[in-house]
Amino acid sequence: MSEAPLLAVPLLSVTGLGKRFGGFIALDNIELTVGTGERLGLIGPNGSGKSTLVNCLCGTLHNETGSVRFDGQKLDGLVTHQRTRLGLARSFQLPRPFHTLSLVDNLRVPLTFTVNARPGHRLSAAQTDARCHELLHQVGLADKARRLPRDLTQVEMRKLELARAVATQPRLLFADEAMAGLSPAEVEEIIAVLLRLNEEGITIVLIEHIMRAVMSFSTRLIVLVAGHKIADGLPQEVMANPEVERAYLGE
Amino acid sequence: MRNGSFWIAAAGFGIAFVALSRVLFTNEYYFFAAYVVLQYIVLSTAWNILGGYTGYINFGTGAFFAIGAYSSAVLHKMPALTEAWFGIATPPIPLPVMILIGGIVSGVLGLGTGYLTLRLRGVFFAIATLALTVVVQTLIVNWDYVGGSRGIYIIRPADAPLGGGYIQYLYTLMLVLAVISVGIARTIERSRLGLGFAAIRDDELAAEAGGVPTLRLKLIATTLSGALMGMAGAPLPYYVTYLDPTSSFNLAYAVNSVAMPVIGGMTSWVGPVIGAILLGTIQQLGSVGFFLDLNIPPTFNLLIVGLLLILFVIIAPNGIVGLVTAHRRKRAGALAAVAARRAA
Amino acid sequence: MAVSLDLLVDALVAGILLGGFYAAVTVGVTISFGMLDIANIAQPAFILLGSYAAYIVTSYVRIDPILVGFIMTPVFYVIGMVTYRLYYYAFESRGEQGIQGLAFFFGLLFVAEVSLVLVFGVDYRFVEAPYIGPSIHLWVFDLPLRMLIPCVVSLVMVGLLQLYLTRSFIGRAILAVSQDPLALQLMAASPTRIKQIAFGISIATCALAGTFLIVIQPVEPSIGRDYIGRIFAICVLGGMTSIPGMVAASMLIGIVESITATFTGPSWAPAVAFGFLLATLAVRPSGLLGRQ
Numbered sequence: 001m002s003e004a005p006l007l008a009v010p011l012l013s014v015t016g017l018g019k020r021f022g023g024f025i026a027l028d029n030i031e032l033t034v035g036t037g038e039r040l041g042l043i044g045p046n047g048s049g050k051s052t053l054v055n056c057l058c059g060t061l062h063n064e065t066g067s068v069r070f071d072g073q074k075l076d077g078l079v080t081h082q083r084t085r086l087g088l089a090r091s092f093q094l095p096r097p098f099h100t101l102s103l104v105d106n107l108r109v110p111l112t113f114t115v116n117a118r119p120g121h122r123l124s125a126a127q128t129d130a131r132c133h134e135l136l137h138q139v140g141l142a143d144k145a146r147r148l149p150r151d152l153t154q155v156e157m158r159k160l161e162l163a164r165a166v167a168t169q170p171r172l173l174f175a176d177e178a179m180a181g182l183s184p185a186e187v188e189e190i191i192a193v194l195l196r197l198n199e200e201g202i203t204i205v206l207i208e209h210i211m212r213a214v215m216s217f218s219t220r221l222i223v224l225v226a227g228h229k230i231a232d233g234l235p236q237e238v239m240a241n242p243e244v245e246r247a248y249l250g251e
Numbered sequence: 252m253r254n255g256s257f258w259i260a261a262a263g264f265g266i267a268f269v270a271l272s273r274v275l276f277t278n279e280y281y282f283f284a285a286y287v288v289l290q291y292i293v294l295s296t297a298w299n300i301l302g303g304y305t306g307y308i309n310f311g312t313g314a315f316f317a318i319g320a321y322s323s324a325v326l327h328k329m330p331a332l333t334e335a336w337f338g339i340a341t342p343p344i345p346l347p348v349m350i351l352i353g354g355i356v357s358g359v360l361g362l363g364t365g366y367l368t369l370r371l372r373g374v375f376f377a378i379a380t381l382a383l384t385v386v387v388q389t390l391i392v393n394w395d396y397v398g399g400s401r402g403i404y405i406i407r408p409a410d411a412p413l414g415g416g417y418i419q420y421l422y423t424l425m426l427v428l429a430v431i432s433v434g435i436a437r438t439i440e441r442s443r444l445g446l447g448f449a450a451i452r453d454d455e456l457a458a459e460a461g462g463v464p465t466l467r468l469k470l471i472a473t474t475l476s477g478a479l480m481g482m483a484g485a486p487l488p489y490y491v492t493y494l495d496p497t498s499s500f501n502l503a504y505a506v507n508s509v510a511m512p513v514i515g516g517m518t519s520w521v522g523p524v525i526g527a528i529l530l531g532t533i534q535q536l537g538s539v540g541f542f543l544d545l546n547i548p549p550t551f552n553l554l555i556v557g558l559l560l561i562l563f564v565i566i567a568p569n570g571i572v573g574l575v576t577a578h579r580r581k582r583a584g585a586l587a588a589v590a591a592r593r594a595a
Numbered sequence: 596m597a598v599s600l601d602l603l604v605d606a607l608v609a610g611i612l613l614g615g616f617y618a619a620v621t622v623g624v625t626i627s628f629g630m631l632d633i634a635n636i637a638q639p640a641f642i643l644l645g646s647y648a649a650y651i652v653t654s655y656v657r658i659d660p661i662l663v664g665f666i667m668t669p670v671f672y673v674i675g676m677v678t679y680r681l682y683y684y685a686f687e688s689r690g691e692q693g694i695q696g697l698a699f700f701f702g703l704l705f706v707a708e709v710s711l712v713l714v715f716g717v718d719y720r721f722v723e724a725p726y727i728g729p730s731i732h733l734w735v736f737d738l739p740l741r742m743l744i745p746c747v748v749s750l751v752m753v754g755l756l757q758l759y760l761t762r763s764f765i766g767r768a769i770l771a772v773s774q775d776p777l778a779l780q781l782m783a784a785s786p787t788r789i790k791q792i793a794f795g796i797s798i799a800t801c802a803l804a805g806t807f808l809i810v811i812q813p814v815e816p817s818i819g820r821d822y823i824g825r826i827f828a829i830c831v832l833g834g835m836t837s838i839p840g841m842v843a844a845s846m847l848i849g850i851v852e853s854i855t856a857t858f859t860g861p862s863w864a865p866a867v868a869f870g871f872l873l874a875t876l877a878v879r880p881s882g883l884l885g886r887q
Contacts, residue, residue: 079459
């Protein structure tokens with residue numbers, strides 16, 4: 001298993017991370033790094049712990065063992081909103097929009113509480129408003145700015161979800177199954193958005209089931225099975241790995 | 252309506268109301284009734300900051316309200332106490348200061364309850380507030396300094412600072428408090444804090460992921476809400492002149508402060524005001540038999556309020572304001588459809 | 596010293612008997628809140644209805660009050676199912692389980708108390724039965740029958756419920772719903788129907804629990820308020836979904852309340868349960884026996 005070239009200081013460094021629910025071990029001694037600018041794919045069968053891992057890294061769940069460093073800084077003990085303010089963002093598997101707020105206000109929330117909360121970077125009300133519209137435009141939702149989330153289609157909700165994560169000006173974005181249930185054309189749309197974000201400098205970790213999307217998007221691939229990392233390397237090589245093949249025999 | 256013009260309008264309304272009342276309120280009873288309605292405006296608005304804006308339901312209004320009332324009772328007795336202990340009587344504390352202190356004490360209670368329960372699901376906060384009333388009542392009942400279960404008599408000061416009777420003074424204070432609380436609610440609505448509250452209400456997990464410091468904001472909401480409720484309760488001893496646990500922890504406060512925002516509408520400051528004026532006035536009228544010599548037991552009024560609460564929660568969860576907004580949207584949609592047809 | 600020990604033992608025994616009764620009072624909430632995630636804060640209201648039902652029937656017919664509880668159980672089961680239907684239609688199906696569901700049950704709790712006041716007034720009501728009054732002497736212990744019998748029947752009832760939930764098909768379906776509604780759908784059983792049955796059971800327990808209450812002490816409408824803190828404290832302390840845990844928690848709270856009442860006076864009892872609730876929530880939300 002050959003490694004993708006490691007960059008000097010990884011943006012995200014996870015060592016010995018473990019999480020259990022009562023007697024059930026969801027994650028066991030996970031070690032991984034993410035380099036700046038990478039497009040990392042995270043795959044694994046259902047129940048392998050992918051979402052649990054994301055939740056632990058973002059602070060939504062508390063890992064019992066292990067340590068996480070983001071850009072050299074220890075994240076242990078930091079709550080989710082603090083991690084977001086440091087530059088670690090995520091989109092949710094099932095879109096969770098603010099359902100009584102318009103799309104513009106949906107973006108205004110993360111802008112107000114991350115970008116405008118960072119010292120020295122405060123935007124004025126007008127600038128904030130402009131930025132909300134700009135973000136909506138980037139995902140093609142500009143004409144629905146004043147509408148409510150319930151008026152959106154599935155793929156539009158996913159785009160809103162991504163836009164909200166991007167609004168926080170993240171350095172690292174966890175895209176958690178952002179394409180589940182979408183048509184092939186819609187999947188392409190989302191991939192295009194993610195590629196553009198990556199070009200603009202956002203490191204992306206893509207958690208996905210749709211193999212075609214993961215293979216074409218990722219520069220490196222990590223495979224999680226039953227809470228263990230069983231592969232980590234270039235996509236082609238990982239998929240040729242017999243252990244990985246076995247894990248997917250039922251897929 | 253811009254912030255500045257709102258305050259001017261509110262102040263103008265307040266002054267006009269006070270002036271008018273001096274003319275129209277021929278009977279002292281009207282001041283009593285208006286006092287109660289204004290008190291409910293404060294309570295509903297306070298409740299709604301936590302309930303409607305942030306999505307955390309508080310069943311323990313009685314506790315916060317009574318703490319405000321009893322803190323005033325304690326302060327009222329202080330001159331006598333210091334005289335007995337030190338031989339020097341501290342000057343009597345003016346009521347506006349008592350109101351502030353009552354607010355601080357209740358605010359601390361809100362902060363404490365929140366700190367202990369808000370890291371868990373909203374349901375646990377609600378349950379804790381439900382049990383809170385019983386516990387605070389137990390504490391008061393066991394505290395002899397404030398009369399325990401026998402209650403305490405409060406004598407109103409002889410003269411009122413603004414001239415006119417003391418009842419009018421109480422009523423004016425409560426009017427000012429009502430305007431202030433509504434003003435605070437409205438300011439929050441339009442502020443960054445209000446945006447954070449709304450995000451928490453809609454989806455707390457997503458709000459936290461979006462950078463909203465949810466715990467801190469929730470604690471602000473509980474503290475502020477509790478403080479306002481305490482302020483509403485602070486003048487109570489002077490209003491009723493006899494303060495006892497049974498009446499001050501009366502379930503009526505808990506139910507009304509939930510029903511009024513729910514029925515009026517929880518999404519803006521308008522709802523609680525409408526709910527308070529509507530339900531408060533009906534209950535006041537009911538307590539005098541609607542002037543038709545009908546003998547309606549006070550519990551019957553409360554029964555109606557409870558039934559209305561259940562009804563609205565099931566059928567019109569967005570309250571009266573919600574019904575009006577929905578109706579307006581339908582009309583706008585219908586008009587637009589007609590216009591479109593005409594243009595085609 | 597010897598005097599205190601006697602008091603302590605008496606308090607302990609009384610606490611255990613009380614704890615048995617508290618188990619019957621709380622098991623309904625362990626089902627509705629712990630397993631179905633429905634915060635039924637109106638549980639005390641249903642229990643009081645059970646008490647007053649026993650009162651009404653026994654004032655017309657000379658029949659044992661606990662027998663009335665058994666007779667009323669199917670009636671309360673139906674009431675529970677209807678209540679769930681309403682709750683489901685109004686809230687669960689719309690995905691609005693949060694604040695409005697709570698307001699709904701609060702409304703029920705309140706309307707029940709006020710209605711009872713309007714119909715029965717605020718006077719204490721009680722029932723009569725041959726075992727209300729006498730005590731039996733077992734070795735050094737003094738066991739009032741009016742507490743012993745409800746305690747025993749409570750524990751039997753809770754035990755039978757636990758058997759039902761772990762052995763019968765529907766019982767196991769209820770447990771399955773509490774852990775994973777999706778799995779149940781895949782088994783082609785409707786989660787809604789199962790929840791309806793479960794909620795019906797949780798309210799059915801109130802018929803007997805209410806009867807026990809009015810046997811143990813005279814009731815008046817505002818008593819329900821004391822029980823809210825108790826019920827949820829016991830439920831959380833017991834681990835939310837675990838019935839054995841709930842029984843242990845009931846005993847613990849019963850004993851502490853009883854000892855507190857004996858040595859510091861009865862007026863502090865309501866604060867005990869609440870103190871437990873706060874402490875548990877703050878320190879160990881998964882309760883005494885843990886939650887899977």
